Amino acid sequence: MDARTPEVPCGDLLQNAAENLLQEVEEHFQALTATLNLRVEEMGSRIEDLQKNVDDLMAQAGIENSIKEPTT
Known part of the structure; x- marks a missing residue:
């Protein structure tokens, strides 16, 4: 008998979906950061x-x- 936790049938799909969502959030955050930096400079x-x-x-x-x- 295997002592590991049982495999969830859609576990890989769920993990992939979570990773994709995290990647999308990171990309949106980076885009927002770039936009904010540009606006602050402007x-x-x-x-x-x-x-x-x-x-x-x-x-x-x-x-x-x-x-x-003081002049910079």
Whole structure:
């Protein structure tokens, strides 16, 4: 008599389905991560542009920026 757990007739199918589902979730997660990273980069660029425009407007208005950020 074999002491191992009995084979489930559809065990392999279930395992394959679970692995496929996990693979799909991982692919969707990677795509979402890439999209979020791109959007964060775009937002950073827009914020930098906005800061430059605000600085330009303040200079045109004769107002000095009292908060100086270190340049990177």
